[in-house]
Amino acid sequence: MAPLVAVVDDDISVRESLESLISSAGLEVGLSASAEEFLTSAHPRQADCLILDVRLPGMSGIELHRHLKADGCKVPVIFITAHASDNRARAAAASDYTVAYLTKPFDDGEFLDAVDAALKWKPSA
Numbered sequence: 001m002a003p004l005v006a007v008v009d010d011d012i013s014v015r016e017s018l019e020s021l022i023s024s025a026g027l028e029v030g031l032s033a034s035a036e037e038f039l040t041s042a043h044p045r046q047a048d049c050l051i052l053d054v055r056l057p058g059m060s061g062i063e064l065h066r067h068l069k070a071d072g073c074k075v076p077v078i079f080i081t082a083h084a085s086d087n088r089a090r091a092a093a094a095s096d097y098t099v100a101y102l103t104k105p106f107d108d109g110e111f112l113d114a115v116d117a118a119l120k121w122k123p124s125a
Contacts, residue, residue, distance in 0.1 A: 003119050006030040006047035008038045008064065009080070010056050014104070018051060018111075025112055035059035039067075047075050049099075049118040054081040054089050062092045069097065076118035078111075080104055097123070 005027050007018050015031045022029045030047065032038035035056055050068075052061030059067070065077055079093045084103040093101055099121055100114035 002026055002028045003048035004028045004030055004046055005049045005051060005115060006032065006038065007051040008032045008035060008056065008061060009051070009053040010034060011053070014053070014080075021108055021111065022115065025115070027115070035061065035064035035067075038064065049115060050075050050077045051115075052077055052079055054079050054086070054093060055083065062089065065093070065095065065097070069095065074123040076121040078102065078114045078118055080106070 005022050007015055007022070007029060009015050009018070010033055012033070015033070019029045019031055030041065032041055036058055050065070052064060054061045056064075061079060068075065074097065076099045077097050078100045079098065080102050081089065082104040083089065090101055099118040102111060102114060
């Protein structure tokens with residue numbers, strides 16, 4: 001069974017393009033338009049990698065990540081954002097589980113390299 005990459009982004013065009021890109025790499029994809037939608041899906045405990053938009057309506061990607069960590073969910077995360085100059089968000093996103101922090105638009109190769117690194121990532125004890 002292929003690893004599951006869960007994408008949480010409120011922009012439908014980003015979700016659709018990432019779905020196509022991730023699928024082309026032979027991986028399964030789960031899509032959510034919000035953190036709340038993700039939390040009510042089957043993906044939180046099944047995902048092998050999370051792609052989280054930093055700024056989401058309602059709960060942000062950073063808040064979602066904190067919630068999952070507090071819940072004991074040890075899944076590697078790639079944060080994506082359109083706000084390159086937001087250094088506070090970058091600092092808030094940093095954790096033992098953060099594999100990459102990419103600014104939109106990002107290169108397909110750079111993104112897939114980050115996903116590959118996330119899928120190889122192992123949590124510390």
